[in-house]
Amino acid sequence: MDLCQRLRQAANPYWDASVNHRFVDELLSGHIDDEVFARYLVQDFCFCDSFVRLIAAAVCAADDPEARLTHARQLSVLAGGEYRYFIDSFQALGVDEAHWRNPPIAEPTQAFVDLMDRACASQDYALILVVLVVAEWLYLEWAQRSQDLPERAEHRDWIVIHNEPAFVQWVDFLKSELNRVGETQSFESLRAPFVEASRIEKRFFDMAYDGLDA
Numbered sequence: 001m002d003l004c005q006r007l008r009q010a011a012n013p014y015w016d017a018s019v020n021h022r023f024v025d026e027l028l029s030g031h032i033d034d035e036v037f038a039r040y041l042v043q044d045f046c047f048c049d050s051f052v053r054l055i056a057a058a059v060c061a062a063d064d065p066e067a068r069l070t071h072a073r074q075l076s077v078l079a080g081g082e083y084r085y086f087i088d089s090f091q092a093l094g095v096d097e098a099h100w101r102n103p104p105i106a107e108p109t110q111a112f113v114d115l116m117d118r119a120c121a122s123q124d125y126a127l128i129l130v131v132l133v134v135a136e137w138l139y140l141e142w143a144q145r146s147q148d149l150p151e152r153a154e155h156r157d158w159i160v161i162h163n164e165p166a167f168v169q170w171v172d173f174l175k176s177e178l179n180r181v182g183e184t185q186s187f188e189s190l191r192a193p194f195v196e197a198s199r200i201e202k203r204f205f206d207m208a209y210d211g212l213d214a
Helices: 003-010 014-019 020-029 034-045 048-061 066-093 099-100 109-124 127-143 153-161 165-184 185-206
Strands: none
Touching: 003 127, 003 165, 003 185, 014 048, 014 127, 014 185, 020 034, 020 127, 020 153, 020 185, 034 066, 034 099, 034 153, 034 185, 048 066, 048 109, 048 127, 066 099, 066 153, 109 127, 109 185, 127 165, 127 185
């Protein structure tokens, strides 16, 4: 079992609870409530700036020139098609621009932003990779549960963004980097932020239903 698999195992039950969350079930089936999905996307959009800075921090902290280039290329994905997805989906879901630009920040959103900011400030490549691996690998796992894609573009495209071949390659790269650089780190120093990030991800999915009827 490699380092990433050991970390994933340590993050249970939060990891499996996220991958198999009610939110994921409803999204994959195309039956997710518009209010739930809009709330989720608005909060997810709040991550964008911090996530861009996190990958930029990886560019600076990486110890290998090829790795730096791979991280740098991913920034164009965030600034291009993924950003466009959010804008189009907000329009389709009827979310006012004033709301998606300046929403009240939910507790798990702020918690993950704080974690990303700490990783950026640390300039510790291994810690940066831990946060990136959780954020991307967990989403790949739930997106790969998809069988038949839902019809609505805002549902379908969010799934495709997280299971298309280029995204699989990106996640494989992040895991291989963490396996490589993590060899010189204590397991506990990586386990703690990995579990923390996984716990926040589960709370983030829960948040989409806060105050709504089950």
